[in-house]
Amino acid sequence: MGDLFQRLGHLTLGGLRKLGRANFFMAHVLLGGLGGLLVRPRLLLSQIFFVGVLSVLIVGVSGLFVGMVLGLQGYYVLSDFGAEQTLGVMVAASLVRELGPVVTALLFSGRAGSALTAEIGLMKTTEQLAGMEMMAVDPLRRVVAPRFFAGVASMPLLAALFSMVGVMGGYFVGVGLLGVDDGAFWSQMKAKIDFYEDVVNGVIKSAVFGVIVTWIAVYEGYDAAPTAEGVSRATTRSVVYSAFAVLGWDFVLTALMFGDH
Amino acid sequence: MHQSKLLETWVGVFVALGLVSLFFLAMQVSNLADVTRTSKGYRVSARFQNIGSLKVRAPVSMAGVRVGRVSGVRFDKVSYDAVVDLTIDSEFDTIPLDTTASILTQGLLGEQYVSLTPGAEDAYLKDGGKIDLTQSAMVLEQVISRFLFDKAEGGAAKSEAETGSADAEPAAPEAAKPAAAPAPATGAVQLPGASP
Numbered sequence: 180m181g182d183l184f185q186r187l188g189h190l191t192l193g194g195l196r197k198l199g200r201a202n203f204f205m206a207h208v209l210l211g212g213l214g215g216l217l218v219r220p221r222l223l224l225s226q227i228f229f230v231g232v233l234s235v236l237i238v239g240v241s242g243l244f245v246g247m248v249l250g251l252q253g254y255y256v257l258s259d260f261g262a263e264q265t266l267g268v269m270v271a272a273s274l275v276r277e278l279g280p281v282v283t284a285l286l287f288s289g290r291a292g293s294a295l296t297a298e299i300g301l302m303k304t305t306e307q308l309a310g311m312e313m314m315a316v317d318p319l320r321r322v323v324a325p326r327f328f329a330g331v332a333s334m335p336l337l338a339a340l341f342s343m344v345g346v347m348g349g350y351f352v353g354v355g356l357l358g359v360d361d362g363a364f365w366s367q368m369k370a371k372i373d374f375y376e377d378v379v380n381g382v383i384k385s386a387v388f389g390v391i392v393t394w395i396a397v398y399e400g401y402d403a404a405p406t407a408e409g410v411s412r413a414t415t416r417s418v419v420y421s422a423f424a425v426l427g428w429d430f431v432l433t434a435l436m437f438g439d440h
Numbered sequence: 441m442h443q444s445k446l447l448e449t450w451v452g453v454f455v456a457l458g459l460v461s462l463f464f465l466a467m468q469v470s471n472l473a474d475v476t477r478t479s480k481g482y483r484v485s486a487r488f489q490n491i492g493s494l495k496v497r498a499p500v501s502m503a504g505v506r507v508g509r510v511s512g513v514r515f516d517k518v519s520y521d522a523v524v525d526l527t528i529d530s531e532f533d534t535i536p537l538d539t540t541a542s543i544l545t546q547g548l549l550g551e552q553y554v555s556l557t558p559g560a561e562d563a564y565l566k567d568g569g570k571i572d573l574t575q576s577a578m579v580l581e582q583v584i585s586r587f588l589f590d591k592a593e594g595g596a597a598k599s600e601a602e603t604g605s606a607d608a609e610p611a612a613p614e615a616a617k618p619a620a621a622p623a624p625a626t627g628a629v630q631l632p633g634a635s636p
Contacts, residue, residue, distance in 0.1 A: 221444070228447050232454040271469045336458025343461035346469055365468070373497070374472035378465045 212324025246348025334389025492577025
């Protein structure tokens with residue numbers, strides 16, 4: 180029995196320690212990294228390429244299919260009420276408010292977050308980070324900060340792309356295949372989707388998810404045990420924790436943004 | 441050098457793509473184009489006895505064309521009325537003072553909106569003006585219950601009349617009449633409730 184309590188306490192303290200380390204880590208990256216990036220913007224550029232540009236394909240294709248499925252399923256329900264003209268509203272609202280930010284964040288953590296964790300973890304394992312410190316180069320500034328800011332900058336753009344392609348997919352299925360009226364699809368959408376309420380809140384959500392996912396990814400890599408097993412575990416943890424954090428924070432943000440109606 | 445140029449190009453394409461998507465969401469999917477138009481408008485207020493489920497941002501229309509939006513809904517705790525603020529686009533500045541505002545429903549289950557029916561006066565509504573003639577929202581339950589009430593009253597009167605004639609008692613129809621007469625008065629949901 181005492182053993183059980185000891186283990187629980189050990190886990191709790193370990194979790195708190197990790198959280199504290201992650202916060203100091205982030206403070207260091209934010210304080211030191213931003214100035215460093217202004218001096219060497221090329222570092223950020225190449226990371227945006229790896230994190231953002233190379234994620235465009237998976238995000239775009241997923242968005243297209245999610246939008247097409249929304250079109251099909253929405254039509255199935257709405258046509259029962261003779262309200263298939265509001266299909267555009269349904270597709271756009273679910274994409275802009277929820278699916279765009281959330282699914283993009285999940286894809287992003289799988290496509291880019293895991294790669295960041297593995298890369299930084301392997302750098303640590305092969306003592307590249309220690310080598311940098313020996314040369315008085317701060318690895319947090321040189322390695323972590325560009326990756327972090329690249330992720331934070333890319334996520335809102337990717338989420339917007341996802342939503343746009345998704346609306347197109349819904350349009351293709353709804354108007355092209357199922358015969359919903361073209362004008363009603365767009366005009367109802369425009370009448371019901373509010374720019375500040377829906378679109379801006381969706382962008383805020385995706386930016387928050389960008390911070391969460393990239394933070395977890397770079398921290399798990401930096402904190403990985405410097406062994407092959409350690410890196411593999413850190414990569415798994417990065418994706419799993421990102422998914423938990425994104426879905427949990429999505430609930431909180433949704434309750435704050437859209438909870439009152 | 442060649443490779444870094446390629447890299448820059450791709451990043452540029454990516455950022456442009458993201459911004460285009462945002463622009464698309466703003467202009468094509470959402471109502472930003474309308475919002476910027478509505479913000480340059482003038483406000484008038486109208487008092488209703490019952491606004492049903494009218495929401496902020498519901499459309500204000502005239503002859504079916506949207507001329508503005510509901511910008512606020514308040515409750516007046518002295519007169520127990522609902523005060524609805526309407527923001528009318530500034531281009532529609534020739535709305536007569538004696539315009540009637542009524543709360544209607546789009547379709548059977550649709551959203552509620554404010555419909556303006558122009559009056560005949562020569563003076564026009566200005567910023568901060570008031571619409572005095574209003575017609576409250578039609579609450580479906582009240583209409584149904586009134587209908588059922590009328591039906592029941594009518595049915596009762598009828599059966600009473602029938603039994604009366606069966607008994608061949610001449611006073612019976614007169615006795616049934618007073619019972620039927622108050623029905624329109626008590627059941628009225630102040631339909632054209634022109635509250636001054």
